[in-house]
Amino acid sequence: MFKKLIEESTGKSPWLFHINAGSCNGCDIELVSVLTPRYDAERLGFKLAGTPRHADIVVVTGPVTQQSLNRVLRTIEQVPEPRCIVTMGSCPQSGNVFRGSYAIAGPLSKYVHVDVDVAGCTPKPEAVIDGLVKATEILREKRRAMK
Amino acid sequence: MDFPFVKEAISSLFKKSSCDMYPVRPSEAAPNYRGRIVFHPDKCINCMMCERVCSGSAITHTSEQTPEGELVTRTFYLGSCTFCATCMDFCTHGAIEFTRDYHMIATKEEDLMVSGTFLKKPPVKKPKPAAPAAPKAEAKPAAPAAGTVIKPRDDGKPVQVPSKCVYCTICAKKCPAGALEVDRAAKTWTLNEDECVGCGTCAEACPKKAILMPGDEPVTVGAPAAPAAPKAEAKPAPAAVPATIGREDGKPVQDPDKCVYCTICAKKCPAGALEVDRAAKTWKLDEDSCVACGTCESVCPKKAIVCGVQDAPAEAPKAEEKPAAPAPAEAPKAEDKPAAPLKPRDDGRPLQDPSKCVYCTICAKKCPVGALEVDRAAKTWKLDEDLCIGCGTCAASCPKQAILY
Numbered sequence: 001m002f003k004k005l006i007e008e009s010t011g012k013s014p015w016l017f018h019i020n021a022g023s024c025n026g027c028d029i030e031l032v033s034v035l036t037p038r039y040d041a042e043r044l045g046f047k048l049a050g051t052p053r054h055a056d057i058v059v060v061t062g063p064v065t066q067q068s069l070n071r072v073l074r075t076i077e078q079v080p081e082p083r084c085i086v087t088m089g090s091c092p093q094s095g096n097v098f099r100g101s102y103a104i105a106g107p108l109s110k111y112v113h114v115d116v117d118v119a120g121c122t123p124k125p126e127a128v129i130d131g132l133v134k135a136t137e138i139l140r141e142k143r144r145a146m147k
Numbered sequence: 148m149d150f151p152f153v154k155e156a157i158s159s160l161f162k163k164s165s166c167d168m169y170p171v172r173p174s175e176a177a178p179n180y181r182g183r184i185v186f187h188p189d190k191c192i193n194c195m196m197c198e199r200v201c202s203g204s205a206i207t208h209t210s211e212q213t214p215e216g217e218l219v220t221r222t223f224y225l226g227s228c229t230f231c232a233t234c235m236d237f238c239t240h241g242a243i244e245f246t247r248d249y250h251m252i253a254t255k256e257e258d259l260m261v262s263g264t265f266l267k268k269p270p271v272k273k274p275k276p277a278a279p280a281a282p283k284a285e286a287k288p289a290a291p292a293a294g295t296v297i298k299p300r301d302d303g304k305p306v307q308v309p310s311k312c313v314y315c316t317i318c319a320k321k322c323p324a325g326a327l328e329v330d331r332a333a334k335t336w337t338l339n340e341d342e343c344v345g346c347g348t349c350a351e352a353c354p355k356k357a358i359l360m361p362g363d364e365p366v367t368v369g370a371p372a373a374p375a376a377p378k379a380e381a382k383p384a385p386a387a388v389p390a391t392i393g394r395e396d397g398k399p400v401q402d403p404d405k406c407v408y409c410t411i412c413a414k415k416c417p418a419g420a421l422e423v424d425r426a427a428k429t430w431k432l433d434e435d436s437c438v439a440c441g442t443c444e445s446v447c448p449k450k451a452i453v454c455g456v457q458d459a460p461a462e463a464p465k466a467e468e469k470p471a472a473p474a475p476a477e478a479p480k481a482e483d484k485p486a487a488p489l490k491p492r493d494d495g496r497p498l499q500d501p502s503k504c505v506y507c508t509i510c511a512k513k514c515p516v517g518a519l520e521v522d523r524a525a526k527t528w529k530l531d532e533d534l535c536i537g538c539g540t541c542a543a544s545c546p547k548q549a550i551l552y
Contacts, residue, residue: 040166090203093259094227097202109256119251119259121229124176126169127249133170134252 010056011140013045016132017055017079021072021108022098023062026122027089031059034132039125046132052078057135063091063098064106076112082142084135086116088128093117181230181245184223188263190242192303193219194344196323197234197243203227206234215266222262225251239346268302297366299359303345307336308366311357313397313438315417318349318358331418331438354440355397393453397439401430405451407495409516409536412443412452425533448515448538491551495537499528503549510541510550 016035020028034041035048049055052075064072076085085108090096092108108114115138118131167174176182198206205227211218223243235243253259297308305318305327314334319327326342327349329335350358359366393400399412399421408428413421420436421443423429444454492498497510497519506526511519518534519541521527542552 037165038167039169043166044170090205090226090228093256094203094205094224096227097229099204099227115254117226117253117256117259119225119228119253120182120249123251124180124249126174127251129169130250131252134254138254 007143011136011143013047014056014084014132014136014139015047015049015054016057016059017049017052017075018059018061019072019075021060021062021068021092021106022065022104023089023091027061027091030122030125030128031061031088034125034128039129041129041132044129044133045136052076053080055079055083056139057084057086057132059086059088059132060092060108061088063095063101063104064108064111065103066105067103069105069111072108073111082139082146084115084139084142085112086118086131086135087114088118088131089123090119090121093119096121176247176249178247180247180249181232183246183248183251184225184228184261185244185246186221186223186261186263187242187244188221188265190240191219191221191263191265192240192242192344192346193217193221193265193267194239194323194346196237196239196346197221200233200237201228202231202233203229205229210267213266215268217267218264219267220262220264222260224256225259225261226253226256239348297359299361299363299365301361303361304340304343305338305345305347305349306359307338308357308359309336311355311366312336312353313355313357313440315354315438315440317352317354321348321352323348393456395456397441397455398434398437399432399439399441399443399452399454401432402451402453403430405449406430407449407451407536407538409448409538411446411448411515415442415446417442448536448540489551495539495552496532496535497530497537497539497541498551499530500549500551501528503547504528505547505549507546509544509546513540513544515540 018028018031033039035046046057052058056079058076058079060072062068076083087093087108091098092106092114095101095104095106098104116131116135118127120127123131193208195208198208205224206221207224208219208221210220230245232245235245251259297306300306314329314331314336316329316331319329322343323346324342324344326339326344328337328339345360347360350356350360350363392402408423408425408430410423410425413423416437417440418436418438420433420438422431422433439454441454444452489498489500506521506523506528508521508523511517511521514535515538516534516536518531518536520529520531539552542550
């Protein structure tokens, strides 16, 4: 009975873990504004987790630099299944203006399966909320599939 | 004990939420927000400018040869776009549009692709070879064949009007596709049909309006049999006598009465077509080098050069009165001292008013030909009569109005 209750509540309140993989900080600031009172994603159940081991959704910003690649992958591996990876902004999706640089190892999809792309440079907070809602749906399906 | 926050907390309970309530209440982006790109393939001319200026390499294209022409598909990958709108700014035909749609959520990469396909028709090689090929060859030896009509092409590419073209190469420099090759010396204007994207930049850049784009009025070339005649007469005979002065081909004509042989025109001529000898008082135009750009006319301090046909209304009588002036130009050199009682000299050269002059040397510095020597310490003001061209710059620059002109 408790198990069912826990499953219900985790499905409604996915926790986020944010990884900065060499971002210019534009997307990081927007993500913070999503979680703070103006847009208040917490009313939809999203909560920033302190460690990847508590998280359900991983939000990656930045073009994934050579320096950060190993750390990004290790962090993502620590997130328990089912997990959902969301890329925020154009950088993790393609490298954006940093594409072709010697310091860039991205795009992220070369290394892990990316579930949701939120395009924009940076995306509007509303778009980020849309992306997170989409990630929650995917998460729910994944959880169902795991049973 | 004081609980200031209790009051605040209770009053906040009844306040409206400061939250935007986004998914419940939809929100619209700001008026000039740059969101999802909309591409209008029907307007695109495939000039590739957008691809070149895109900092994120988000714009790509594929092309396919079909019997009707080139089938071009241009793709915008929003996942690599910085939404800087530089592509939109550079698009000469407004084929790229940024909307206020910010909902760019994708689970697959294809969801972030915006693309459009259009057919680029091959160039119709009809009017062009007929027009420029013939007059180009004939232009120099004789007047262009009278009555030749140069029409704009229907495939959107430029057509040169050889009679107007001065081969200044500006169009070639401005062409974003590098499709134009202009040789000033050989007087050739060559369009690379494959490179040309028909953007019209060349026509806009042309200072002589010698390039026709679709929608322009056809130009009738020919009729001016005049160029040949004034060419020969221009030098020996003063041009100010008829009602109109100047040549129809836009090349310069000197007015010997006004000309002071200062050589400024020769120095400024971009084609090096002018040869002016101050000592011998000769002004020679190299007909072949001259591109009729009009630079000499604009730089002449004495307005002694006319480019193109102009009416000579008020100038004509003046020119008739003046002829007396150039003749005594040599004579007053010796007798200009007696004329000193502060009357401007009649040879057009400046005269110093020692009572006003403060020997600031500004006039000497401004003199374009270095004809003035002013020594502040020794309080001397010397004019080199031979160098002075009588342009009046010294008088205009004098802060004390101490130069009579």
